[in-house]
Amino acid sequence: MDASELTVTARMARLILSPDEQEKLGAAVEQMLAHFSHMKEIDVHGLVPTTHALLRENRLRDDVESSLDVTEKLLENAPEREERFIVIPNVL
């Protein structure tokens, strides 16, 4: 992967890489992709992809009211808040 590909990927991942990270993480990504390329050696024709080894059918819980009631505790973890609102930089 060249430097511009790495930058595009980082942007998609919402990360900015420092020059040092460009070099180190770039090399590490390259090393892993080279390893992944061995997957080409195996014949996967006719194999259905596995997303989950044991996932069973969809199911619904009983239709009864329940609540964790942790709203205030969740809001306490917000980096910046005004009463019941979370503050972020100006959108416009």
Add this chain to the structure above:
Amino acid sequence: MDWSGVTTTMKSSEKWKAFVESRQKDLGSYLQFDPERGSADSSPEGPLAGVPFAVKDNIAVRGFRLTCGSRMLRDFVSPYSATVIERLQKAGGIVAGKTNLDEFGMGSSTENSALLETRNPWDLRRVPGGSSGGSAVAVAAGLAAFGLGSDTGGSVRQPAAFCGVYGLKPTWGAVSRFGLVAYASSLEGIGVMAKTVEMTETVFSLIRGQDPRDHSSLSWQPPALKKGPWVIGVPRECGDVPMHPDVKKTLENTRGLLRKLGHDIRDVSFPTLDHVVSSYYVIATAEASANLARFDGVRYGHRTRRAETPEAMTVASRTEGLGPEVKLRILLGTYVLRSGFQDEYYLRAQRIRTAIRMDFQKAFEGVDLVLMPVYPVPPFERGSADFDPFSQKLADIFTCAANLAGLPAMSFPAALENGLPIGMQFLAPPFAEELLFAACRQLEKEFPSPDAPGFPAGWR
């Protein structure tokens, strides 16, 4: 060691707490040690009454921090408890504290924690394994009766092996993950570490079973337990994996011991073994890139001080808050999911995953259990240049297969070589945890978990 009532009897409680604090500087097991807080939600009665346990810091405990070993969540306090915690508290167990880990569970040495250094009680220069290193150390050093960890590609079994204790990775879905911070959802699960098979089994029996709050949890329906002797398969391909002589020797000795105990040891074929690491890392990083997208600096977690727009805030918060190994895996995962590359990487890895599952299915038609080493090398030294992060990933070869196939697996202490514990593991068909316990119990009679240097005599 008898742990019952340790935290409810004043005298033994003080003795135990003083001991934990005296070992913290050397071992760095706990990120937060607070049994008083932990006891607030526990039942005074039950099979675990007064028994303290250690919890990997990616599992939520109400009122405790939930850092995941990351700067991103350094100050996050969990508003609720994971289902496994509630179940253990109902049985009388007491959360002693939260233990160190590789950031978000990504690593094999606990060196990727942004918050603390954790050391192996057998040799302080060496790593405890990872990513559940802190819990493994707590159990091995006598700082808790048992530990909870999470196993995505070996993160319970490998540190258990490095520290000389038992480590169970249950069948995928057998234990609720409500309250476990997600890394790679199709692979990971909560597991148990303890000094005895009995304690491991007791804890598993308390935490297993379907949970309405975890849609992926499954009701535990075990097959009938087959009485021994068993047919035990060892993958022929293990011989092709470069292994330290001590690990090779321990595998041979374990084979010999099992044969002596009357079991039928056979070679089995596992042709896809060579591809498990690639398949695992493509799938794990792809899922990680999606799961960790939630850390955006908006509602919780680290937020940058310098940003003028919401988008810039998210990018800067992630860039500042996440460590290098986490960034590497997010980058890889993002890349393999990019349009144009999906067929080559993600889809191919998922097809290989099917081939891996079929290899196991075929093997279990002829054998009851599969025996493999846990890790190709003994505990390595911290910052070791000859065993870099890339080599550590390749070394997940024996552990991550069980995660890809969703199978239960249990590592057990099998030898002490040059003063360092070496672990082996059994793998079993889905929901056959009881068979793992039965097999490990037989070997425990021959070789119990060795006591690490400084392991306490008891708390009475």
